[in-house]
Amino acid sequence: MASEGRKAVATGAAETAYAGKTVHLIGVGGSGMRALAQMLLERGAKVIGSDSMPSAVLDDLAARGASVFVGQRGENLPAKTDLVVHSAAIHEANPELVAARQRRCEVLKYSQMLGRLMADRCGIAVAGTHGKSTTTAMVAYALTVSGRSPSFIVGATVSQLGGPSGVGTGPHFVAEACEFDRSFLNLSPTFAAILNIEEDHLDCYEDLPAIVEAFRAFAAGIPPHGVLVANGEDREVAAATGGAACEVQTFGLRPECLWSAGSLSADRGRYCFDVLFGGRAFCRMSLKLAGLHQVYNSLAAGALLHQAGLSGQEIADALSRFEGAHRRMTVKGQEAGVTVLDDYAHHPTEIQATLRAIKDRYTPARIWCVFQPHQHSRTRFLLRDFARSFSAADKVIVPDIYFVRDSEREKEYISSNDLVAQIRLNGGDAVYLSDFGAIVEHLKRDLRPGDLAVTMGAGNVWEVADEIVRWLAGHR
Template sequence: MRPTRILDVRNLEFAFELVSGWRRFHEGHDAAHLPEEADLVVASAAIPASNPELQEAERRGLPVVKYARALGGLMEGRRGIAVAGCHGKTTTTGMTAFVLERCGLDPSVIVGGDLPVFGGNWKHGLSPFLVAEACEYDRSFLNLSPEIAIVNNIDADHLDYYRDLQDISSAFLDFARRLPPEGLLVVNNEQDRLFRSDAGVRARVETTGLRNHADWTAVERTMERGLTRFKVLRRGEEWGAFALRIPGLHNTLNALGVIAVASHLGLDRESIHRALLDFPGVDRRLQVRYRRGGISVVDDYAHHPAEVQAVLRTLRDEPGTRRIWAVFQPHQASRLRLLRREMAAALGAADRVLVPDVFFARDSQSDRESVHSLDLVKTLNNLGADAVYEPSFPLIVERILADLRPGDVVVTMGAGNITGVSHDLARRLEDLGRQSIPA
């Protein structure tokens, strides 16, 4: 096997060959995993300095480059399209890439989740376009210099890094300032004033929303036969009719940003319409694992109150839904500690809530000791919700199976390993052969 090495992060073809055929996979972390032939180590912002591979790289004197910097190197000299925002980045990145692909632009793509239509979370295209997800954590997106950017939204998140919402907004503003004068910045209408009032933002700003004062507006939204249909207005004038297979008001808003970018690039409206209609979605975003006999099992990456609210609202709007079981795994002790009340308010929209232990990520020992899943359950109970703490994944599945009825929707949510519950529950239901479950 050829050595794992990166000689020039600006060499896009080389980088994609690396991930397609050269890399070695290791489970877990150990200094022995770092090849003797390595020239450079690329690590995400989530990897702590205590990581054994990073410590081994330091011992050998190897340069260590953050993933965001490497991505910035790949974007240099290309027509970069970066998708940012605290929520919806992955779906919007995938949707943008899919539309460009279907419209014949053959972009390269790097996205934060698996996009089955591309066979993974990346694609090497032959055109100058590079569509990439731009993460705000650690101000990572300030390593990118895109020509076009979408900012879906700005919210209080990553409060283990940012001081507050104002600090987060300041980072997004710095990101917007990186766009060139001939570029395009598409933002949610709620953040219109932040970007348009800043003299440092040189790119043209266009807004999306559900009200007529946005540049791009979705109106007459209806749901029928598994499709969400809506008309798009551009500055009050009808621009076209569109439909999505992926549900949710949040995805309609995501699509508006994609339409704005596609229009800026001069793509054919009918081709945009067909591409959006065919877009299959991204793994772990309202992904149906099982649907039979009036029972559905859905899996989603939602781990912030705004995301949980959007998921539950979408499922509640599904025809035939009687009860919603929410299996929510808190992600990061610091997020749970700082947003516990908001999370409880969002989860309160479910009929039953099951909460396992916190999935720790980047949490210090003091963070881990500062909060427990039981704190969230108690807050939910105080709000009148039917919520229980259950640390065992197998017992969560058994609890659900013991009281599952036609019309029930079970949704697993979280950025950790809670997806395993949806897989196990779907497999159990398949094995039981339940065409229906008596009420």
């Protein structure tokens, strides 16, 4: 494609632009920031990073050559710092950010830095309330195994890609396009997808129309020679893409969508289907990932990959081998007749889709869902939706809300007890247990063969899954 050729010319300069530079990353433990750190290390930069808490992510970055600090202090900034990058979760009062501004360092948000990296390539960006990480990983994986050598940043670790990021020699740069703080408006993709649009991040958006307006601005940023792949069954997506200057290609299960699925069948939650392009057979897909939502993700990924030059057979072969991203229905262990999973779902729609997929895939006697709400503001704004989202779970355990980004005052408005009460009003069997230790003891006492336990949330609830697996392994 002509656009690919133009972008590829600048690739060599982009690869060396950060070699030998000192880049300080504030909030380096976040999913996107750690991927950025790895990419900068691969490009020869000297990476310094900090985060508020120790984690395996920081240990891994240190092993890769980054200098990592636990705790954020102004003195963490090196005397010679070429660039400071911070995540959207970092407040202006952060001591390292204050020090960087006082020293007149160049300061960028994560999304601005991502936009710089993408500008030198043929950008492929995946936007939407749900499914971004998996769909981005699908695209990056297919380009990689088909020999296109993309650069990519995924908001989750992908074992088949060797991590959350990679630097390739090909013309494509694949990245998630997150709507939080309108971050995705800093990107300049040639090809993009909008998977879906729902209420979320209401700590920075007034309401759903404001979210749609942000997606409309994102769609307007796709150049006329680009292509936007859009969910043809989502009315909010239709509202956001109606005025796009580029070609819009729809996907979905309905036959009127340009990209659709025919002859759909499922075996224990895993779907096989014909991918139809304009009503004609394009390829036959057999997914390893469970859940109907993965059919939508793979249709969007396939449409983007077609624009990137892959054949139908290349797309089908790659996506049929794709095993998913970390913390997406990840099997942590199967011991003593009990299956333990971990998942990142932290929005009502994601919870519903994941629990349905778990039920179809594993047909357990009982599903125990340990759900850690993420953000007090999200829990408060979407409380009723959350309460209705656990119908497929037999038992729900809710620890304290994971505190991030919100003000201290927000804690006064909502608690996990409020969510438990609402789940019970909707007919669910839910209990509040404040800390992980109490949850582990509860599960040890009540789990029995045939059960499945899944930890859910964007915080550190996976620690419960790990502890249960260790306990089960010692009681075989």
